[in-house]
Amino acid sequence: MQPAARHALRFPLNIEDEKERLVLSTDTERIVVDGVPPHATATLIERLNAGVATEQLASAVYLDQQHVSAILSVLHREGLTVDEEPDTYTGRQIAALLLRFYSDWNEALFSGSLWSSLANGTAVPRVVDGWLIEQYHFIRGANARLAYAAAHAGDERIRRIFAHHYVEEFDHHAFFAESLRRRHIDPEAVDRVGPLPTTSAVINMCRRAARLDCLCYAACSGLLESTGSDATRARAFYKAVAEHYDHDGSNFVDPLQKHSDLDEGFGHGSVMNDVFGPIKAISADRANQIIETVALFKETLQIWFADLERYYFVNPPFDNRSIRRHYRARVTAPGN
Amino acid sequence: MFIVRPDVTIRSEASRLVVEDANVSLAFEGESATATSSVLQHIAFCRTVSELAESTKLSARTVKSILAIFQEDNLILDLSDMSGLTTHDLVKKIHQASSFWNMHVMQQAFPSRFFAGEATWAEVLGWGIEHYFFTRAVNEYMARGASRTQGATRHLEELWKHYAEEAFHDEIFLHGLEGCGLDAHSLPRRPPLASTMALLNFLFEKGAESALAYASVFCVMQAGAQAHNTPDMESRYDHLRSCYPFASSLFDAFEKHDNMDADLGHDALTIEAILEEEAPLSDKQIRQIFETIEQTANHFMLHLEGIARHYKSSRSVTYRQFPNAIGAALL
Numbered sequence: 001m002q003p004a005a006r007h008a009l010r011f012p013l014n015i016e017d018e019k020e021r022l023v024l025s026t027d028t029e030r031i032v033v034d035g036v037p038p039h040a041t042a043t044l045i046e047r048l049n050a051g052v053a054t055e056q057l058a059s060a061v062y063l064d065q066q067h068v069s070a071i072l073s074v075l076h077r078e079g080l081t082v083d084e085e086p087d088t089y090t091g092r093q094i095a096a097l098l099l100r101f102y103s104d105w106n107e108a109l110f111s112g113s114l115w116s117s118l119a120n121g122t123a124v125p126r127v128v129d130g131w132l133i134e135q136y137h138f139i140r141g142a143n144a145r146l147a148y149a150a151a152h153a154g155d156e157r158i159r160r161i162f163a164h165h166y167v168e169e170f171d172h173h174a175f176f177a178e179s180l181r182r183r184h185i186d187p188e189a190v191d192r193v194g195p196l197p198t199t200s201a202v203i204n205m206c207r208r209a210a211r212l213d214c215l216c217y218a219a220c221s222g223l224l225e226s227t228g229s230d231a232t233r234a235r236a237f238y239k240a241v242a243e244h245y246d247h248d249g250s251n252f253v254d255p256l257q258k259h260s261d262l263d264e265g266f267g268h269g270s271v272m273n274d275v276f277g278p279i280k281a282i283s284a285d286r287a288n289q290i291i292e293t294v295a296l297f298k299e300t301l302q303i304w305f306a307d308l309e310r311y312y313f314v315n316p317p318f319d320n321r322s323i324r325r326h327y328r329a330r331v332t333a334p335g336n
Numbered sequence: 337m338f339i340v341r342p343d344v345t346i347r348s349e350a351s352r353l354v355v356e357d358a359n360v361s362l363a364f365e366g367e368s369a370t371a372t373s374s375v376l377q378h379i380a381f382c383r384t385v386s387e388l389a390e391s392t393k394l395s396a397r398t399v400k401s402i403l404a405i406f407q408e409d410n411l412i413l414d415l416s417d418m419s420g421l422t423t424h425d426l427v428k429k430i431h432q433a434s435s436f437w438n439m440h441v442m443q444q445a446f447p448s449r450f451f452a453g454e455a456t457w458a459e460v461l462g463w464g465i466e467h468y469f470f471t472r473a474v475n476e477y478m479a480r481g482a483s484r485t486q487g488a489t490r491h492l493e494e495l496w497k498h499y500a501e502e503a504f505h506d507e508i509f510l511h512g513l514e515g516c517g518l519d520a521h522s523l524p525r526r527p528p529l530a531s532t533m534a535l536l537n538f539l540f541e542k543g544a545e546s547a548l549a550y551a552s553v554f555c556v557m558q559a560g561a562q563a564h565n566t567p568d569m570e571s572r573y574d575h576l577r578s579c580y581p582f583a584s585s586l587f588d589a590f591e592k593h594d595n596m597d598a599d600l601g602h603d604a605l606t607i608e609a610i611l612e613e614e615a616p617l618s619d620k621q622i623r624q625i626f627e628t629i630e631q632t633a634n635h636f637m638l639h640l641e642g643i644a645r646h647y648k649s650s651r652s653v654t655y656r657q658f659p660n661a662i663g664a665a666l667l
Contacts, residue, residue, distance in 0.1 A: 011660045015651050046655045050522035082662050089664045097664035197634040201534035208537050287661035292527050295659045299530035303642070321381040327634050328444065329342040 007072055008085040009048050011291060018042040024080065027104035031078060036071050037063075044071055048081070089287050091279030098219055098272060098294065102226035105298045110227070112302070114309040119237055121244030123309075128245050129183060130312025132252075134304075136176035136187065137195035138202060139259075142169045145206035149221070153214035158275050162214070165221070168266045175259035182252035189320040197327065198300075198307040205300045209293045213286065215275065216293040222272025223294060223301075231264040337383050338403065339413040339630075341436060343443040346376055358443050360409045375402050384416045410436055415626055419619050423611055426622070430607060433626055434559035437633035441556070444637055446644040453579030462647025464513050464586040466639065469528035471593075472506035473536040474499065481543030481550035491613035494606055495547065501600050508589045508596075515585025518654065526656045531642025535635040542628060548614055548621060551607040552628035556636065558602070569594060 016030065017023040022038035024031045024045075033041065040061050047060045058068045075081045109115075117123035118131060146166040153159035177187040195203075209216040235257065242253040282290075312318075314329055340346075344357045353369040355362045355376070364372045371394055378391040385403070389396040406412035413436045421429065441447065449455050450463065482499035484492065514520035528536070542549045573591040577584045607625070614621065646652060 008660065008662050009657060010662050010666065011657055013657055015655055018651065042651060042655075046651075049655060049657055050519055051525075079666065082665060085660070085662055086665050089661055093664040093667070094661060096667050097661060100663070100667065197538075197631065197638055198534070200631075201530075201537065201635075201638070204537035204541055205530075205533065207541070208533070284661065287664065288659065291661045292659040296527055296530050296533055300534065303530055303534070303638070307638075319381070323337055323381065323383065324339070324630075326340075326342045326380070328440070328637055330345055330443075 006051060006053050006085070007048055007076075007081045007083060009045065010080050010082065012295070013045065013080055015042045015045060027101070027108065031080075033074060033078065036074055037067075040067075041071050041075075044068065045075075085284055088281040088283055091276035091282060094215075094219075094279075094282055094287055094290065095273050095276035097291070098222055098276075099226075101291075101294065101298075102223055105223065106227055106230075109298070109301055109305065112305055114305045115237075117309070118244075119240045121240070124313065125245060126315075126317040127309060127312045128241070129185060129318050130308055132176065132180055132183065133185065133190050133318060134196055134199045134308050136173060136180060136190060137199045139176050140173035141195075141199070141203035141206075142166070142172065144203050145210065145217075146170070146221075148207050149210035149214065149217040152210045153217075155214055157278075158214045158218065161271060161274055162217075165268065165271055168268070172259055172262075175255040178255040179252045182250040182255075184320075185318055186320045189322060190318075193318075193322050193325055196304075196307060196311055196325070198304040201300055202297075202304050205297050209297065212293060213289065215279075215282070215286070215290050218272050218275040219290050219294040220297040223297060225263075225268045225271055231260060234260040337415045338379050338388070339415065339436075340376065340379060340406075341411055341413070341440050341443075343440055344411050348373070355406070355411065357409075357411060358448065360411065362405065362409070362411075371398060372402050375399060379412075410439055418622050418626075421622075423608075423615065426611065426617075427608055430555055430625065430629070431559070433629050434555035437629055438556050438559040441633050441636050441640070444640060446640050451576075453575070455580070456647075457580075457582060458647040458650055458653050459644055460580045460583045461513070461516060461518065461586070461653045462643045463640075464509065464516065464583065465518070465523065465526075465647075465653070466529060466532045466643050468506055468509040468513060468523070469532050470535065470639070471502075471509050472524070473539065474502045474505070477536065477539035477543045477553075478502055479543075480540055481547075484547060487547065487613045491609045492547070494609040495550070498602065498606055501602070505593055505596070508593050509586070512586040512589025515588070516583055525658050527659065529642045529646050531638045531645075534642075535639040538631065538635045542632075547610045548607075548617075549624060549628050551610040552625045553632045554606050555629045556632045558606075 010026075012026055014025045015022075016025050018038040018041075020038065022033040022036060022041050024033060040063055044057060044061045044063075047057055052060050054072070057072075058065045061068065063071075072081065076083070114123070114127075114131070118128065123131075143166075146162060146169055150159050150162040150166055153162055180187050180190060206217065206220050209220045238253045238257050238260070242251075246252060311325075311327070315326060341357065344355060346353070346355050348354075348369075351365060351369060353364040353373050355364070355372070371392070374392040374394065375388060378388055382388040382391055385396050385399050388394075389399045392399065403412060403414060407414055410432075413433055415429075415433070418426075418429070442451070446455070446459070450459070455463070478499040482495045484495070510520050510523065513523060527533075539553055542553045569591070573587050576587045580587070611617065
């Protein structure tokens with residue numbers, strides 16, 4: 001007996017609107033689908049997502065087979081579905097897909113209000129301090145994620161790649177500690193107060209990825225490195241931050257720039273490719289889990305950036321005498 | 337150290353100082369306002385009453401009397417002078433801290449709206465969905481927390497038994513969601529929200545850290561259960577069912593689970609056995625208990641905020657795409 005045919009939805013596919021017209025979106029496109037009943041098509045997409053077989057779709061969405069076939073052809077023509085999910089992918093295929101995601105996601109992640117306000121000088125100084133403080137915790141957290149990933153990797157080749165990466169990263173928090181000192185923030189006080197819960201969430205999500213599968217970790221690490229390895233963009237960003245916020249000439253951005261230069265020299269932007277490239281076959285289930293994990297990681301980064309901006313805007317500037325955080329304070333923002 | 341509950345607001349009105357939360361408003365005038373204001377300004381940087389007295393130039397007795405006013409209404413948590421506490425007093429303090437942080441979670445915008453009957457259809461069912469992921473995760477974080485044998489059997493078996501009794505309770509909530517018309521077949525394949533995952537990962541890390549850290553994460557949850565487990569629990573759920581009739585089946589599941597937990601004694605603090613196992617505790621261990629309780633509350637807030645942020649439309653309840661690698665075949 002032949003297995004039931006299942007159309008599969010390309011990821012990501014969001015349903016934005018279904019009232020008068022069906023509006024879908026991917027990471028980069030907003031797609032208006034005309035010539036189909038909006039609500040029924042949205043429901044059909046939902047049923048496809050749930051894994052309903054093609055021949056059962058008509059009864060699932062209360063349409064006749066002819067309408068269902070017409071809708072499926074529109075979705076197929078738009079490149080939103082495939083007729084059958086492949087059984088396996090090559091490592092190169094997954095690496096290419098990840099690079100595509102990184103490119104789309106970086107655009108979304110770094111065009112958010114935290115990063116644009118830092119670059120255009122509209123962030124208040126305490127948010128700049130907060131950004132440095134949480135970056136320090138995050139970079140220090142390389143020890144909690146990269147070493148953990150090496151320990152959990154079940155593949156010796158990949159473990160050694162992680163170990164090399166770790167050896168080149170484990171002490172980079174020193175750059176951020178120096179930057180903090182130049183802004184008169186004591187790194188020991190920062191250690192004492194600890195990271196924001198969302199900074200911990202980013203590190204913990206990496207650790208989860210490492211527990212699940214070394215390829216899940218490599219995909220998450222690749223997203224992080226893809227942001228750091230765009231040296232031209234980083235240079236322009238740091239230059240803008242220095243111009244807006246280094247009025248007393250502390251050169252607090254210099255250690256960050258040195259860190260960026262060092263990472264560029266190490267070529268960490270290619271680690272993900274090194275991990276995936278030689279793999280001949282990755283099962284569809286495994287590949288899907290890799291994409292699910294890295295997509296959740298991207299969402300975690302979004303939460304982190306928003307929380308960082310909110311926390312340091314709402315609370316008074318960091319005080320070296322602090323013992324703890326005052327998380328989710330119900331106060332109005334202090335003066336600039 | 338003293339902690340002013342973060343949802344408490346402090347403001348000056350002419351010569352008055354007003355300190356309030358959603359339930360209580362305390363007003364101070366004249367000298368009392370000046371002294372109270374001074375205590376509140378320095379409180380974040382002082383660990384003991386004597387440090388606070390020195391910083392404010394007030395007598396220790398005055399400082400204590402000001403702190404007592406706030407402690408009575410659970411606006412301030414006193415974690416000073418923790419060394420040398422008897423186990424009985426430490427447990428009492430853990431109860432106080434758990435209730436304090438549970439209150440902070442419940443004072444946030446979304447839970448306040450939810451229990452006032454003002455949440456939307458999508459938010460209520462979204463809460464149910466994310467709660468299902470939370471209960472399913474006991475097979476990660478409770479499994480990790482229970483997976484230890486170093487210590488006395490009579491202490492550790494509390495952890496083993498607790499996990500064994502909770503292992504399949506997610507099915508109660510899945511059934512409740514199915515009763516609300518959601519697809520119980522595809523729901524388990526959905527990814528939780530990243531904010532829910534942040535909570536689950538945090539709980540896992542604490543489960544791995546130590547028996548003490550693991551047992552500490554339940555304190556905030558159990559403080560909530562104790563608040564629920566009263567003779568009027570039924571009327572509480574009746575209230576929610578009347579506010580949200582479309583989710584009756586979900587609240588039936590919550591009520592059933594609360595009753596099961598109460599019967600199994602899961603509303604009592606599990607930390608007591610571990611305190612006995614680890615005794616005598618160092619100052620650092622005691623500090624870690626209270627930090628973990630606070631961090632747990634912070635992660636619950638993230639989890640709840642994520643629900644209100646994500647579940648805005650009916651489609652957000654019924655559709656969250658299962659991520660896949662199909663795009664790799666199309667490049």
